Amino acid sequence: MNLLPIDVGPLNPTVPDLLIGLVLFALCFWVMAGVLLPRIKRTLDEREALTTGRTHEAEAILTEAAEVRARYEAELADARHEAARIRQQAKEDGTAAIAAARAEGVRERDEILAAGTADIAASRAAAEAELRPYVDVLATELAGRILGEPLPAPAGR
Numbered sequence: 637m638n639l640l641p642i643d644v645g646p647l648n649p650t651v652p653d654l655l656i657g658l659v660l661f662a663l664c665f666w667v668m669a670g671v672l673l674p675r676i677k678r679t680l681d682e683r684e685a686l687t688t689g690r691t692h693e694a695e696a697i698l699t700e701a702a703e704v705r706a707r708y709e710a711e712l713a714d715a716r717h718e719a720a721r722i723r724q725q726a727k728e729d730g731t732a733a734i735a736a737a738r739a740e741g742v743r744e745r746d747e748i749l750a751a752g753t754a755d756i757a758a759s760r761a762a763a764e765a766e767l768r769p770y771v772d773v774l775a776t777e778l779a780g781r782i783l784g785e786p787l788p789a790p791a792g793r
Contacts (some may be wrong), residue, residue: 642648652697767774773789780787 776787776789
């Protein structure tokens with residue numbers, strides 16, 4: 637018995653074929669909805685939980701990495717500040733050491749100059765005292781050489 641009053645060929649369903657198809661569809665639907673779909677849903681939920689869990693874990697790791705980086709940058713800034721302070725202190729110490737060495741050098745130079753001047757003055761005084769008795773004789777001899785003839789020796793000596 638055909639359900640459609642017109643002849644459409646093999647596409648015209650019969651009642652027993654339709655009942656068998658309906659029973660088979662219900663059986664397939666029950667198997668899919670009762671057995672396969674819950675398993676698929678459970679697998680998808682597990683996968684989603686793992687993915688979401690990994691996402692949360694990755695976000696936590698990124699947050700921790702950002703905190704570590706911030707601490708590292710803060711320590712690096714402190715180290716740079718400390719290095720600049722040490723560099724400035726060393727520069728000031730070097731300047732002070734140079735100034736002290738320069739002052740010490742000037743003091744030693746002045747002492748050496750004073751000692752040298754005193755030695756020269758003493759040597760000059762000694763040379764003058766030693767040569768003073770011979771000045772008249774040496775002057776007469778030198779004048780004679782300049783004039784080209786001997787001069788008489790000064791009287792009294």
